[in-house]
Amino acid sequence: MSDASAPTLLQSLSPGHQPTVEENIERGEIDRSTRLPVLAFFTTSIIWLLIGTVFAMISSFKLHSPEFLGDVSWLTFGRVRPAHLNTVIFGWASTAGIGVTIWLMARLCRTRLRHPRMLLVACGVWNLGLVIGTLGILGGDSTSIEWLEFPGYSTPLLFVGYALVGIWGVIMFRFRAPGHVYVSQWYLIAALFWFPWLYGSVQLLLIVHPVQGSIQAIVNWWFAHNVLGLWFTPMGLAAAYYFIPKVIGKPVHSYYLSALGFWSLALFYNWNGAHHLIGGPVPTWVVSASIVASFMMFIPVTVVAINHHMTMRGKFHLLATSPTLRFIVFGAMCYTLVSFQGSLMAFRSYSKVYHFTQLTIAHAHLGMYAFFTMVMFGSMYYIVPRLVGCEWRSATLIKLHFWACFYGVILMMLALHIGGFLQGLGLNDPNKSFEMITNSTIPYLIGRSLSGILLTIAHFVFAYHFVLMLLRLGRPQGEATLFTTPALSTAHDKTEPAAL
């Protein structure tokens, strides 16, 4: 479809507009139509990943060496830590997730991407909001509400930037090619609906017209927990449900289970957040309802775990040859782990130990990093070559990226789980002073900083590799990674896959 025949935004939004549905569009053409917006979101997300990583390292070092950069007001712990949190969840994770969502939506709707300029504007506005918000936090304007520290003057920009993406998603879904709606699309459309609901509600209730007292904590944790489960999780699972079968060339083990997983996540997750307030001054029924819902989360998680494992059955050897699969399967395994752990954390007896300790930090990183970030890395390894038209430059760099992430995650999990558990036991022991307990965590915090160094190496290696791809300095296309032209596809069909 040429630009001249492309529908205007008004036409796309008009309920009466009946577009001609394009059928049998070549997949490479669909990929090419997503190039600019997806690369814009990916590029900015990686810049935010690097910025967030630097903030993470500074925060981590400050926990065991408080004097580090202590005389620079805008780099004090109270500013750098929220700057880290917000740049990684909104700057990196959300921006990368939106990029993957755009690409997947176009592929799964089997149609060319509509209104790319609208997405480019969205990317610009979203990033402007991020820059203003981050500078605001560093300048001392943080709202001091966890996961929502961006000052009030930056959030309208984020909301507008996001709204454009949400509207685009609805347009794409409306004008998709006829046929079945794949499970990944269910997750993506749901995420696009859930995020504005979460973000809009919490802005109204905590920033625009703040509710009073402990209700603030309930609203805060309703958002903070749901942004993981109803924004990042659906995007991550959508990617896993697409890429795992697609890479190994085998349909999902049980499509019934995938539908059950989606609807049970939609039903139960929204109630989970209040389990972070066990023992807090909030109505007991709120916490109890949350504990029950957290336990019910075993259903969607088990379903997803069984489905992914059984899909991979007999294909695990491909982990050695596919970078996408390696990252995504690791992420999917961590999804199972973090979700089971999350359900267990809802129990009052377990909460008694882990609450207010480094275990909570471990849990958050297991979800946001080991699951979501690894799935995003894997998705980018699949998508980027199809957009820039060349292979990744170096297998060694990809392997270095993976193993630095892998060992970084393992080290961080060990350090924070052991340190957090001992810290929790200490906090429940009246014979131990707070100072003694705090000092006992220092070796584990140093371990966390070491893991951060590994992750920093991984991120800079990935960013360097990504820049090479943007500059089209990768390898010429031709391996199994690329199927963008019919000629290549036909050639591939006649030969054994290079990976095998």
Add this chain to the structure above:
Amino acid sequence: MLLVTTIIFLMMAAFGAAAVVALFWAARDGQFKHMETSAQVIFDANEPVGAVTDSFPPSQKKTSKTASKEKQS
């Protein structure tokens, strides 16, 4: 506060209704029928079931060896 509460309740109602409508639409549209074959919609003639679609790029050494072999032949 009344305005905020009203907006919040309206949003809750709208999103709740959207979920119910989506479920009914899916059932009526036949999205829950033929589920096992539906899992195959991500495959097509160019990337059929059985085709592996991702691998590490070849190492530089391998590439140069292959290139020199091709030149020789």
